[in-house]
Amino acid sequence: MADDDEDDRFLVKSVFDTNWQDCEVVFAVDGADLLERLDQSDRRPALILLDLNMPRMDGFAALRHIRANPAYRSIPVIIFTTSSAPEHIMLAYELGANSFLTKPSSFSGLSQLIHQVRLFWLDLARVPANVISPSLP
Template identity: 45%
Template sequence: MEEPVCEALCVFIVDDDEDDQFLLQQVFNEYCPECHVTVLSNGLELLARLSKTTILPTLVLLDLNMPLMGGFEALVRIRQEPRYNALPVVVLTTSNQQEDREKARQLKADGFFTKPSEMREYSELMLTWRRDFLVGTPDS
């Protein structure tokens, strides 16, 4: 497997749902076309890819409920590795449970978002991620 191209803006989407993967790729293509998007299906794939890359992604979007290794376990493993201390990891999940939000915060996630039900809401999320983690405001 090739090392991801992360010379500029690189985002890892870690989600086992193919519809969500596609939707997120479309949102990134529209609002951050300069981002290179890599799609992974679970936490094990994420950890394997991180261990092979010399330049870390600009942002990791991490689902919680995935086979083999879920988001919380992957987040624990990432935060145990000093090399990944500055890696922004944002949880993007179907959960809207306060205990999941609190656990993500305790595990040092950089954000917690419930997956939107409408495209407009995805667009708003993308603008937030762009501002907070990628390139600043759309005009910058």
């Protein structure tokens, strides 16, 4: 997760720590920090949650870099921001975001949203396609 807001990082960590201790959540404070961490790690994340408004490098610039790099291009990127501006949503999808989610204002809303993200982007992604939609004989 790349987010400059310490409270948001703490809340997301709390949701994962409470519900899914098997998930390792790594935090970056902005887009530049995210790209540095990707470059320095020998492991590829299963998912990136990306805020838009951050110092040094915003989420749009980070998304451009991620989609331009063949090593990171296939990592699902979910924009996770307070913005719900139509122009931000359109630009995020034009740049290759997989999803655009507006941060909820309550902890219970955040917990529900993170649960849905985990179910769709992490849990279902691990299930073989023939289990989700078996082929007919």
